[in-house]
Amino acid sequence: MTPLAGWGGYPRVSCDEVAPGAEEATHAAFAPGGTIARGLGRSYGDAALNAGRRVVTLTGLNTYRSFDEQTGVLDCGAGVSLEAIIRDYGPRGWFPMITPGTKFVTVGGCIANDVHGKAHHAQGTFEKSVDSFRILLADGTIVDASRHQNAELFAGCFGGMGLLGVILSARIRLRRIGTTWFRQRAFVARDLDELLALMAQADAEYPYSVASINPFDTGARLGRGVLTVGDHATADELPAGRPPLKISAPSALTVPFTLPGFLFNPVTARVLHALIFQVLARGAPYAHYEKFFYPLDAIGHWNRGMGPRGFTQYQFVIPFERGSENLRKILEVIAASGLLPSLNVLKRMGGPGIGPLSFPFEGYTLAIDFPIRDGTRALLQRLDQIVLDAGGRIYLGKDAFLDAKTFAAMYPRLDEFRAIKARVDPAGVFTSDLSRRLGIGG
Numbered sequence: 001m002t003p004l005a006g007w008g009g010y011p012r013v014s015c016d017e018v019a020p021g022a023e024e025a026t027h028a029a030f031a032p033g034g035t036i037a038r039g040l041g042r043s044y045g046d047a048a049l050n051a052g053r054r055v056v057t058l059t060g061l062n063t064y065r066s067f068d069e070q071t072g073v074l075d076c077g078a079g080v081s082l083e084a085i086i087r088d089y090g091p092r093g094w095f096p097m098i099t100p101g102t103k104f105v106t107v108g109g110c111i112a113n114d115v116h117g118k119a120h121h122a123q124g125t126f127e128k129s130v131d132s133f134r135i136l137l138a139d140g141t142i143v144d145a146s147r148h149q150n151a152e153l154f155a156g157c158f159g160g161m162g163l164l165g166v167i168l169s170a171r172i173r174l175r176r177i178g179t180t181w182f183r184q185r186a187f188v189a190r191d192l193d194e195l196l197a198l199m200a201q202a203d204a205e206y207p208y209s210v211a212s213i214n215p216f217d218t219g220a221r222l223g224r225g226v227l228t229v230g231d232h233a234t235a236d237e238l239p240a241g242r243p244p245l246k247i248s249a250p251s252a253l254t255v256p257f258t259l260p261g262f263l264f265n266p267v268t269a270r271v272l273h274a275l276i277f278q279v280l281a282r283g284a285p286y287a288h289y290e291k292f293f294y295p296l297d298a299i300g301h302w303n304r305g306m307g308p309r310g311f312t313q314y315q316f317v318i319p320f321e322r323g324s325e326n327l328r329k330i331l332e333v334i335a336a337s338g339l340l341p342s343l344n345v346l347k348r349m350g351g352p353g354i355g356p357l358s359f360p361f362e363g364y365t366l367a368i369d370f371p372i373r374d375g376t377r378a379l380l381q382r383l384d385q386i387v388l389d390a391g392g393r394i395y396l397g398k399d400a401f402l403d404a405k406t407f408a409a410m411y412p413r414l415d416e417f418r419a420i421k422a423r424v425d426p427a428g429v430f431t432s433d434l435s436r437r438l439g440i441g442g
């Protein structure tokens with residue numbers, strides 16, 4: 001048994017982890033008690049955990065099967081990471097179509113969480129870049145799934161949390177790029193209403209937009225934040241001396257071991273926010289993709305900085321209707337909690353994905369980190385109720401605390417997902433700590 005955790009380091013459980021190569025993956029996927037697939041373990045909570053049971057880590061499925069230079073269609077193993085795709089195809093003028101805030105994620109993980117990025121309002125979720133995939137089902141067969149073949153299974157896997165089968169490979173479309181640089185602008189907002197107004201305006205003008213607030217602000221300054229917007233830079237506009245298709249070397253900085261919990265305290269948390277505010281507000285006119293998409297990847301194992309008890313990222317989406325009022329309520333509860341909110345991202349989301357359990361819908365999404373402390377569960381339960389009352393839902397890719405009843409109330413297409421699951425995996429071969437906690441089935 002191997003101790004395993006998600007990116008948040010909470011919960012940490014012993015699992016029967018195997019990491020097969022492509023040849024053995026189909027056998028390794030099956031074990032008494034059930035299995036869950038795992039990619040690079042960047043989900044924050046228990047999505048890729050299976051206490052006392054099999055976890056099949058698929059980073060060994062890391063080969064490219066074919067690439068069409070005309071269309072940008074890449075056929076690759078499900079364990080290929082976005083980092084590898086950028087490194088290998090970036091210099092040739094291609095980039096992942098949709099990317100989350102870290103490049104250390106696998107194609108299989110991006111499908112299972114139907115991940116979204118800074119341009120969700122304009123580009124949708126990862127599903128938009130997937131033409132088809134090959135999936136190992138509970139009965140041991142391998143089938144192709146696309147919008148035209150096994151279409152229900154195809155849709156179900158986006159946000160399906162690995163519970164319908166093991167994705168072995170996928171055909172994804174890459175984006176043609178002229179440069180690996182972004183033109184960007186930053187706007188400072190004095191309060192929440194100003195920030196939300198700026199965000200609405202930005203979404204009409206820019207594909208990429210994301211805000212960050214200082215969660216310690218209260219009263220008239222509540223929701224004070226910085227909005228960063230941007231678009232791909234063309235080769236002609238780049239300032240001299242910047243290689244248009246520059247790819248970064250691996251980061252040399254890393255947090256070598258888990259730091260003591262006391263280092264993250266009310267003083268350091270406030271200093272961190274003041275620094276983030278300054279850095280964001282002073283954003284340079286052109287940013288390399290590393291800074292634009294992946295600022296956190298600059299420090300390896302940064303999650304160790306949050307202390308031995310780990311941390312959680314709370315991410316919800318709530319409708320635009322009464323959105324400002326509900327966000328205010330949530331931010332007030334967070335500020336009064338004393339529970340050291342840290343990194344956060346506020347964004348407007350576009351329409352829903354095709355998966356019954358895909359997270360996004362039109363509205364405001366806030367993702368915010370909290371170190372695990374004695375009061376964390378109670379705070380998140382309180383926030384869950386506000387989110388539910390607002391007609392919102394929690395992102396399972398980040399979650400470790402939601403209960404089954406609240407989850408069912410937040411995901412109205414849950415029965416649709418359960419019906420697909422009952423058809424392709426009636427015995428619940430694919431199961432995880434998350435699926436059992438939330439009573440999803442399996």
Ligand SMILES: Cc1cc2nc3c(=O)[nH]c(=O)nc-3n(C[C@H](O)[C@H](O)[C@H](O)COP(=O)(O)OP(=O)(O)OC[C@H]3O[C@@H](n4cnc5c(N)ncnc54)[C@H](O)[C@@H]3O)c2cc1C
Pocket residue numbers: 007036037038039040041042043044047048058078079099100101102104105106107108109110112113114115116117118160161162163165166167168296397398
């Ligand atoms: C710094 C940081 C920033 C992030 N930013 C964003 C963001 O902006 N937007 C966003 O949407 N998410 C974001 N995330 C979350 C991350 O993108 C997702 O959790 C992603 O799914 C992780 O991919 P992974 O390969 O690490 O998968 P894992 O975390 O290992 O697994 C995630 C899920 O995928 C399933 N899975 C993995 N491989 C397969 C497979 N081959 N077949 C079937 N199921 C599989 C697992 O069972 C599990 O349910 C962020 C995470 C971090 C750490």
